Amino acid sequence: MPSLFDKLWSSHEIAATPGGTSLIAIDRVFLHERTGAAALNSLAAAGRSVRHPARAFVAMDHIVDTRPGRTDATLMPGGQAFITETRAAARANGLTLFDVGDPDQGIMHVVSPELGIVLPGLTLVAPDSHTCTQGAVGALAWGIGSTEAEHALATGTLRARKPPSMRVRFEGALAPGVTAKDMALALIAAHGSAGGQGMAIEFAGSAVRALPMEARMTLCNMATEFAAFAAFIAPDETTFGWLKGRRHAPSGALWELALAQWRLLASDADAGFEREILIDAATIGLMVSWGTSPSQSIPITGTVPADADARPLAYMGLERGQRLLGLPIAGAFIGSCTNSRLPDLSRAAAIVRGRRVAPGVRALVVPGSSAVKRAAEAEGLDRVFLEAGFEWRESGCSMCFYAGGESFGAGERVVSSTNRNFESRQGLGTRTHITSPEVVAASALAGHIAAPE
Amino acid sequence: MSRPFTTLVAIAAPMLEDNIDTDIIIPSREMKSTGKTGLADGLFAGRRYAGGREPDPGFVLNRPAYARAGILLSGANFGCGSSREHAVWALVEWGIACVIAPSFSPIFAGNAVRGGLLPLVAPAETVAFLASVDGPVAVDLPAQTVAAGGRSFAFEIDAEAKAMLIGGLDAIDLTMEQMPAIRRWEEADQRVRPWVSTPLG
Ligand code: SF4
Numbered sequence: 161m162p163s164l165f166d167k168l169w170s171s172h173e174i175a176a177t178p179g180g181t182s183l184i185a186i187d188r189v190f191l192h193e194r195t196g197a198a199a200l201n202s203l204a205a206a207g208r209s210v211r212h213p214a215r216a217f218v219a220m221d222h223i224v225d226t227r228p229g230r231t232d233a234t235l236m237p238g239g240q241a242f243i244t245e246t247r248a249a250a251r252a253n254g255l256t257l258f259d260v261g262d263p264d265q266g267i268m269h270v271v272s273p274e275l276g277i278v279l280p281g282l283t284l285v286a287p288d289s290h291t292c293t294q295g296a297v298g299a300l301a302w303g304i305g306s307t308e309a310e311h312a313l314a315t316g317t318l319r320a321r322k323p324p325s326m327r328v329r330f331e332g333a334l335a336p337g338v339t340a341k342d343m344a345l346a347l348i349a350a351h352g353s354a355g356g357q358g359m360a361i362e363f364a365g366s367a368v369r370a371l372p373m374e375a376r377m378t379l380c381n382m383a384t385e386f387a388a389f390a391a392f393i394a395p396d397e398t399t400f401g402w403l404k405g406r407r408h409a410p411s412g413a414l415w416e417l418a419l420a421q422w423r424l425l426a427s428d429a430d431a432g433f434e435r436e437i438l439i440d441a442a443t444i445g446l447m448v449s450w451g452t453s454p455s456q457s458i459p460i461t462g463t464v465p466a467d468a469d470a471r472p473l474a475y476m477g478l479e480r481g482q483r484l485l486g487l488p489i490a491g492a493f494i495g496s497c498t499n500s501r502l503p504d505l506s507r508a509a510a511i512v513r514g515r516r517v518a519p520g521v522r523a524l525v526v527p528g529s530s531a532v533k534r535a536a537e538a539e540g541l542d543r544v545f546l547e548a549g550f551e552w553r554e555s556g557c558s559m560c561f562y563a564g565g566e567s568f569g570a571g572e573r574v575v576s577s578t579n580r581n582f583e584s585r586q587g588l589g590t591r592t593h594i595t596s597p598e599v600v601a602a603s604a605l606a607g608h609i610a611a612p613e
Numbered sequence: 614m615s616r617p618f619t620t621l622v623a624i625a626a627p628m629l630e631d632n633i634d635t636d637i638i639i640p641s642r643e644m645k646s647t648g649k650t651g652l653a654d655g656l657f658a659g660r661r662y663a664g665g666r667e668p669d670p671g672f673v674l675n676r677p678a679y680a681r682a683g684i685l686l687s688g689a690n691f692g693c694g695s696s697r698e699h700a701v702w703a704l705v706e707w708g709i710a711c712v713i714a715p716s717f718s719p720i721f722a723g724n725a726v727r728g729g730l731l732p733l734v735a736p737a738e739t740v741a742f743l744a745s746v747d748g749p750v751a752v753d754l755p756a757q758t759v760a761a762g763g764r765s766f767a768f769e770i771d772a773e774a775k776a777m778l779i780g781g782l783d784a785i786d787l788t789m790e791q792m793p794a795i796r797r798w799e800e801a802d803q804r805v806r807p808w809v810s811t812p813l814g
Contacts, residue, residue: 174798175791178773183791185798187809194699197647207783216808238645245647265664282809289696289720304697305724308784315788317795321771323719339724353632353691358719389719410808418808453632564642582636582694584659 163431165325165360167299167424170335172283174317180318182267186312188277189217189264190268190286191255194222195306199287199313200249201291202306208314213254217277219268220260221514223563224607226526226553231362232260235565236249240338249251266529266555269293269497273377274531276406280395280422285312288580289384290497294417296376297403298395298421300360303384323358323389324434327427328366329365338610341499341577343367344382345457347439351482351565354457356386359435367441367602373402374501381498385454391525394426395602414423446611448595449581459612460484475583476591477571484593491574492523492604495553496560499577499597500528505536508577508601509544511612517549518607524551526558550604563588565569575603615729617781621752623683625761626673627744632696633687635721639703639812641695652703674707685751686744686808692721701728710751711760713740726774729781733759739766752780768792 162170175183191199196218203210210216212432218568223239226228234241236384243260258265264275268286272278272294280298285291287306287499293299306316330343349354371379376393383391400419410418445459451472458465462473464473464482473479478487494508495502505525517523524554525545527533533555533599536542544554560578561567566573567587574592577600578585593609601611630657641656651722656674663669677704680761691714692700693747701724704712711731715782735743738761743750754775758765777784788795803810 175794177773181771181773183788183793185793185802194644194738198649201647202649206785212810236642242647279808287696287698296708301722303695303696305701305720305727307727308723309700311785314785315792315795317788319784319788320723321772352692354716356720357690387690387718392676414808421806525731560627561641561646580694582634582638585636588717 161428161430162256163325163427163430163433164392164425166431167279167391167563168281169281169322170388171281172300178358180321181506182322184320185281185319186282186285186316186318188284189309189312190272190284190291191216191218191246191309192222192268192286192288193220193224193242193320194385195287197242197245197249198539199306199309200253203310205305210253210255210313211316215313216255217258217272218250218255219258219271220246220265221267222557223565224260224556226552226556229261230554236563239563239565249423263530266556267500270375270528270532273297274406274529276403276409279403279409279418280399281425285309285318290381292383292391293381293497294379295390295392296373296380297399298390298422299391302390309568320472323360325362326359326435327362327364327433328437330363330367330439330441331365332356333370334367334441334444337598339446339596339598340371340378340448341382342444342447343441345449345454345594346444347459348382348386348454349447351386351437353453353465354387356383356388358387358389360393361386361388363391363439368393369396372503373398374503377501378498382454383429385579395422397595409524425573438594446540446596446599448593448599448609452581452583454579454581454594457477457594458484458495460609462565477507480574484610485503485610487573488570489575489603489608491520491568492517492601493574493576493578493601494524494597495528495602496527496578496580500526500532502532502598504577505532505541506539508597509541509600511598512548512550512605513544515548515605517604521604521607523549523604524559526553527555542567548605559586561585562590572601575600615727615781618710618729618731618778619754621683622749624679625682625684625686626679626682627686627745628673629686629688629744631688632690632693635692635697635700636694637670637808638642638692638700639697641697644699649702650667650706653706656703656707657802666774681708683708683710684750685709685712689713689715691717693718696720696726698724701725701730702716705730710779715740726777729778729786733768735759735766735768757800
């Protein structure tokens with residue numbers, strides 16, 4: 161009877177109030193430099209301490225500089241204080257810190273699975289809305305505010321109401337070249353950016369089963385843009401094989417013990433969901449956003465809808481009925497917690513190899529973690545991108561979002577492998593089209609929005 | 614501890630758009646300090662200021678009628694986007710104690726309750742009616758009603774959120790009272806899932 165979500169929830173429920181609020185055990189907390197100092201300092205000011213320092217981690221990812229040879233200095237005005245204060249607070253509390261220059265530094269949602277910090281059946285929270293990315297390993301991971309992060313740090317728990325659940329099944333085989341990013345954009349385009357409002361979403365079906373781990377992370381990452389509470393995928397042999405041997409994953413007898421329990425983490429055949437969505441994977445094409453919400457996405461061969469709203473049209477400098485293919489671009493960005501892992505970079509590099517970025521296009525690749533960067537360099541991918549005219553950066557969130565530091569210019573059209581195309585997300589007035597890394601790569605070479613050959 | 618919220622009679626400013634995200638509420642470039650204060654100036658900065666720091670007279674909170682608004686009326690999915698709690702802190706610091714909308718992003722709603730801001734869920738028709746009324750809107754949290762222009766509407770709210778708002782309660786204090794149960798749970802869990810803590814040492 162129980163769904164995967166029911167199992168994840170009930171196995172962490174310490175107590176429930178008659179009013180419907182549960183006290184949920186939290187296995188892992190992640191912080192970042194943007195709000196880490198505020199949370200830890202506010203905790204200390206209230207005379208409280210971190211209850212399980214060994215289960216709390218801090219990543220320097222949001223505002224660190226990503227230009228080669230970086231230091232604590234960052235282009236965001238006043239940004240350095242966030243870095244130094246978060247570092248001091250992390251050290252004072254004895255938390256594991258993935259610091260600037262550390263070989264394990266990177267975007268938290270890339271680093272955490274990479275090191276086996278998030279595991280099947282765990283609860284993990286972080287003051288970041290894309291925390292549900294980490295549910296891809298079969299964990300219950302969700303984004304919270306920094307006051308809630310203080311609660312999780314101080315007590316090892318959170319007070320929360322059990323959200324309603326949804327299952328999204330992608331059945332069938334994806335067409336060649338179609339990726340998890342396209343699956344996510346197709347889902348959000350069809351059901352709206354509030355389509356999964358507040359729900360715990362299980363992604364399932366044969367097309368999801370066939371996805372490698374990194375692609376599952378891309379899919380779960382985008383659930384945030386579907387307004388989900390959390391997203392997860394039942395762990396399977398793909399998951400176990402991927403996690404085995406990672407630094408914080410259990411080993412030896414503990415691995416066997418864990419595995420026996422992890423194999424039970426699946427929805428029962430007769431499990432109930434408040435809502436179910438079924439999508440035929442074969443119908444999904446390459447997707448690109450035209451507007452300022454991820455729900456405003458269309459197949460790359462399509463045209464801007466005839467009933468498109470005026471505001472996003474004006475912002476994006478587009479007209480109803482206009483084709484996206486062939487639109488000239490000024491920038492191309494490959495990176496972010498959505499699409500910056502090694503397979504993302506490899507697929508983009510395969511398109512770029514031996515070719516040149518079009519004149520006038522500023523193109524960047526920002527690996528999701530320092531480990532991804534090293535692995536890519538070991539395969540020579542940095543050379544492929546550099547020789548084509550891409551910048552090759554240190555890992556971090558970089559130009560996924562504009563915090564007053566580095567950005568693309570006003571009115572510039574940018575294709576981006578990130579998750580948000582909101583107004584001014586990548587720079588004041590910047591026109592962002594979100595899509596897969598493959599389409600970003602092909603467009604960078606063409607100088608306009610283009611599909612890979 | 615946040616300011617207790619019981620009843621509120623205030624001018625309600627209409628911003629009847631769906632998907633007002635946290636980047637609209639406070640752009641990330643306005644989050645200039647590592648603390649929780651000094652944020653009111655950055656509230657709706659992208660829309661409130663025309664060029665530089667000149668108030669844009671067309672923006673709702675710059676219109677004289679709404680200069681002292683204490684309630685914001687908005688569309689569905691309010692507070693979506695980035696989880697930044699600064700959105701709540703900026704609204705509260707500016708003087709907004711209640712946002713009335715058909716739905717809220719769950720992260721925003723949780724942050725709001727912890728920051729003493731009432732996220733009041735009302736159907737779009739109710740919000741539109743409240744926006745059409747001249748004069749103040751009255752919110753009574755203990756009675757769970759919102760009234761204006763001679764009409765009164767009941768609203769639903771989670772019992773714990775209600776208690777926390779009315780008492781200005783700190784959730785950590787509430788949970789600390791349950792520490793014996795938490796400890797018992799953790800000891801039992803350690804036997805079932807030893808890997809959750811051991812490899813991390
Ligand atoms: S990469 Fe972008 S979306 Fe992901 S955590 Fe960083 S800023 Fe947020």
